[in-house]
Amino acid sequence: MSEIETISEQRCHDGVQGFYRHHSESCGGPMRFAVYQPPQAAREACPVLYFLAGLTCTEETATIKAGAQRVAAELGLILVMPDTSPRHTGIDGAIGDWEFGEGAGFYVDATQSPWASRFRMHDYIASELPALLKRRFPVDAERSGITGHSMGGHGALTMALRHPQQFRSVSAFAPIVAPSQVPWGHKAFSRYLGDDPATWADYDACELVRRRTFDGTILIDQGEADGFLTSQLKPELFDQACAEGGQSLVLRRHAGYDHSYYFITSFIEDHLRHHAEALGRL
């Protein structure tokens, strides 16, 4: 049996939109992901952009809703949309709560029982998936960028700040920038990582950027009509942390936009161009 099972492949903007399944060592079970290969990938290795989705989402969400393939086809970027957690874990309490468990992996490596055996999305995204993709797709892994939405924006920022050799460009839509300071983060981190907030700092973008800056400008778009803006997202905390740490940041606030993919699709082109420029495609 092949290492990667193809679920479907469909032509889109002269490239190929595929869905795939494989056995993940990090997550101890099957995982799904989506890959868009632009037309350029038929003849050369292409830079790759990871898009990490938010709470409740799957590998299908941004693939269907973000409208990123058109620009990826123009710029010659491979898009990778992973799932947001392991699935069908059978762990008691892993389903039924949209803020925690399946669909809410928070891109951490859980240290607490019973989550530590399966919920290891940090290792999956930072190491296992990139290595897997290199063996199957024409990715120029030296030129990888990462973006994401909400919980996935948190994932993108923390991945890039922790693994700058792996991710050379970073951006986010309405990210959770300070999980240690907001209810979503408290709930998830206390269960995945335990009650000592000192262990949370490695997954907190505001903490990380104070320790070490990212070599390049971070682009963040945030809707001002986002219902989670003041309770969970608090972009001003990241703005302040970047200022303190000396990090170059472009934080754009957009009047009237909410937390949905209607917001994301409105600005996805700017993000792909941001990454393409940083990855040498523009």
Place this chain on the structure above:
Amino acid sequence: MSEIETISEQRCHDGVQGFYRHHSESCGGPMRFAVYQPPQAAREACPVLYFLAGLTCTEETATIKAGAQRVAAELGLILVMPDTSPRHTGIDGAIGDWEFGEGAGFYVDATQSPWASRFRMHDYIASELPALLKRRFPVDAERSGITGHSMGGHGALTMALRHPQQFRSVSAFAPIVAPSQVPWGHKAFSRYLGDDPATWADYDACELVRRRTFDGTILIDQGEADGFLTSQLKPELFDQACAEGGQSLVLRRHAGYDHSYYFITSFIEDHLRHHAEALGRL
């Protein structure tokens, strides 16, 4: 109570993507539709493009998957995505078959019991919905175009050919062009319209275009890897009918593309530009 109930309105590409509900006289019950208002609609009446969806779809399908809002915002087109049938009709046999009944209205006015009381999508799209929209949205109704996918492509072609004063431009993605000659049409028309195929001709694009041409070029895109191409769609029949009737047609066949919205989103921009040009927006 307002004539139109707002379900949601969200900012998208500087315009407004809304979902609405109203009581339909044509369909004898509540109907939903989606409208995208481009930024230009805030200050002037805009041309309108109807997108009729296919089997199993709702007003959400093209709204989420087609990626049309970006180009509509650029061109100043209002987009209208209706549902594909009445819902919750309670009619025995109206649900459970994806090719017939709810989600499969086929854009006809049913004449047969028990369907005639509710399944009147032709009248709904040709008359009731345009009149309703004029009372609420800044539509320049004199400049209306229509497009659609599969069953909705059939709907678009037949609406435009029958109501050229109502719809000034027309295009379709992978349309059913000869329902009288294919299984989907046989099944739906025999139940909605009865067993006499003579009554089907008014809803058959190939029959209609032989009677009277449409004033303007018809644009059709068709994927050559479409699983329904040879059994249900048969674009060559419309090509031949247009040649016989003297209708201007651009029929583009695209290698590798299937019947999905990954196909539609790849070519949606061309369709919006086709309509914008015909409606005086380019």
